[in-house]
Amino acid sequence: MSNAAPTPHPHAAPFPAQERLAAGAQYINGRLRPGTSGRTHSVIDPATGDAVYTYELAGTQDVDDAVAAAKAAFPGWAGATPGERSDALHRFAAVLAERAEEFAQAESLQCGKPIKLTREFDVPGTVDNTAFFAGAARHLQGQSAGEYSGDHTSYVRREPIGVVGSIAPWNYPLQMAAWKVLPAIAAGNTIVLKPAELTPLTSLLFAEAATAAGIPDGVVNVVTGTGKEAGEHLVGHPDVAMTSFTGSTAVGKRVAEVATATVKRLHLELGGKAPFVVFDDADLEAAANGAVAGSLINTGQDCTAATRAYVQRPLYDAFVERTKQLMETVRLGDPFAPDTDLGPLISHAQRDRVAGFVERARGYARIVTGGEAPKNDGAYFQPTLIADAAQDSEVVQSEIFGPVLVVLPFDTDDEGLALANDTPYGLAASAWTRDVFRANRATREIKAGCVWVNDHIPIISEMPHGGYKASGFGKDMSAYSFEEYTQVKHVMYDNTAVAAKDWHRTIFGDR
Template sequence: MSDRKDLLRRLMRDLGLGETVQSLVAGQLRDGAGGAVLLEDPYAQIELARYADCGAALSAEACEAAAAAQKEWVAGHSAAKRGDVMQDIARAVLDHHETLARLEALVAGKPIRDCRVEVAKVAEMFRYYAGWADKLHGEVIPVPSGHLNYTLREPLGVVFQITPWNAPIFTAGWQIAPAIATGNGVVIKPSELTPLTTVALVRIAEGAGLPKGLVNVLCGLGPTTGQAAIDHDAVRKVIFVGSPETGRRVAVAAAQALKPAVLELGGKSANIVFDDANLKHAALGAQAAIFSGAGQSCVAGSRLLVHQSVHAELTDMIAAGMNGITLGDPLDEATEVGPISNGRQFSHVSAMIDGARNEGAKVRSRDTTPDTGYFVPPTLLSGLESRATAAQTEIFGPVVTAIPFADEEEAIAIANDTSFGLAGAVWTADVGRAHRVASAVRAGTFWVNSYKAIHVSSPFGGSLNSGFGRSSGSDALMEYTSPKSIWLDSGKTPMIGFGYVS
């Protein structure tokens, strides 16, 4: 497997990263000062590299660099110029499209076909927010006092972003683009397990004209590197994408520092199929909803709610289709589903399947998996109640729990019988029912006769254990700006309620 290590070094050199994993601070690649962090190939199950945790001192340097660069980004670049730079970044990302996709596939274990799509979407994110850069404005408010009252939307200053291992470059673009479009500096900490494409993305952006130090990448651990950034005085807001458990810790740390947060957390999304739906389309949609990306998606359709009259037919269709899915090396063009991204998550998913079996679930899985890699076969669980552990806990793997329902009211009740509120879908030929269900199910994103259609122009986020705040669309611009209200007394005599002049 030494050829995979050689490939990693070659890809890193091609992207200007050298041959060791380093943080990017003030435009310079820097070694950390903490304990060793391992990068593992989830397919070959070999060590790809080791690097030192960034640590508190370098984290502080990154925050200070972002603060200095942010002032120049706003003072030295008009809003239109900032948009021009972001357009150049989008083009530069596409110039490195294949190299970025291959690096992502190798380290994160995502199929190369998926990685190519996600890199293209990152370019799209920069293009989209580039268009917004010179269109942010306030409003004039007709206050009754006779003042001229107007508002401005100002950048926060420096924001700290924490992104996950399941979609590293996608979530990096998802967060960085709106932050810099609104005039902020950024310190971003990707998962310690998948930091490389984020570093590469920012290096490419700097080569395209992004001021050095405006976006800094910390390669390291949450309790050390991440905590130091949250505590730094320059940081004005914290954005976290990841699990509810870690999100709670991040939210507490931010609150203790009196800083607001945006949390984009997990989900246990209900994919609802009525008896009048096109079952072939619904089956294909259900497979894509849970098996694509090896189920490692916050919006995965992990609860399949099926009308009792077609429950057996639909689940049989899905189970039969599992053997037609191609599992394999993420770098192989034919691979549709790669391995679980890391050993810890593989153990969690495997334990959840075992637990469901012990609770009485009927477990149907794909017959075979590759001989190497953290592979969990596409799996369908049936025979469980809505309150079963597997139906309530985010598994974050290619495992779907199928639950029958009798009517529309029960379907909605089961869909909302969870502590999450991120996404959901309904499959039906009844337009009225589609709108009723979409309105009644608690979800920040909801699809009708489709699944996983996401675009940077549309708001994304959830409620309850799925977090709070929005991280795309024009709503994200509000998360990265602060309104300022300005009052100008236009009268001949100032309206001063109380004063003293000697």
């Protein structure tokens, strides 16, 4: 692992953000435009500390305009047939695939992600999500008709909610834009998306691609502003029927507070502190490889990342040593270099936050490897392995959101599973064992929205993603996401043609 400062982007011409998005960082009613807040913000390349895009932030007027555009577009889009929406989403997937390299470069530039991650994970995953929802748009069905009372025929309609106001985080800007936009519009809703002001580039490109695919103006809108101004105004807007938010649990509580005032539908995907439970019969090499990959993906800025490894005592020392060895092979470097494994954190502030957790841990735990910020201009931090921390310590209980893995031993299976559940979070987890009974028990008893067995991190479009406990509620991806973005309506027809129904006697008469 090199601590030397990487040469700034010698391997590819970074995405020319200022030129490409010169018209502004608000996408309203099918076009880019500047914000109206009177304040500017700069997107910073975290690998170099350089400003790569300066734009005018959204004000409340921009939010109002975007919601109005979405509201005006809703009747036509909701009235389109499932086949018409499906065709538009298939075209959308094709446009995204054609523009894949532009998306990959823009995502790497604004986030510091290694280009191999954006090319092989973020962008293909988004194209696949879009293709999935193109097909799923044709399968928004309610319950078949039935005569449940004997005198009536009932059926269930599944209908779009209206205008959705969504807020996405900075760690996976493109994928989170897709996770918010796609189920919403496939179900017939229109949407206003607020990306993080740190990382708006690919959300704007995503909205442009929707328009290029023939999705009508106003169906997909983007407002780029601060959470306090643009975000809260969007969540509290009376014409927004639903809010979907991905981010920290602390901010999620504020979103819920604002949304409650207007009694709107709410979907929250919040923080995580995923346990990685290694039983004593596990494949040690597989578990160590999985722990390194699962804890370091996206520089650890992933709410499903492996953060707490619980290893049964017979394997504990060997696991710590092998994980250390593997971590020390990870290459920090220029995100645009094809051999870079780990890029910088999103910002210097985030790097300093991670460094603070590690520095405090030195007083009560053992830093096995890493634990330092390389001396360069980027927001880099070494892959870090911590051992001998107590279960109630800060690094075990708090979401660090950086390239840090904490390893703790356990003795009995009961203890390992209890420790896995011993946080407020419940987004993701994994269990490592060759024993099918142990695996089944772990998947039953671990309280998390996703439990992997002998792997950690893979997601697929067909399966849902969402949490338990303080990790939120509701599902992204898969057909299950339509439960968040649709209203269920019961329709009942009288089959008797009788004017005086038998039940009327409860109101009048002695029939």
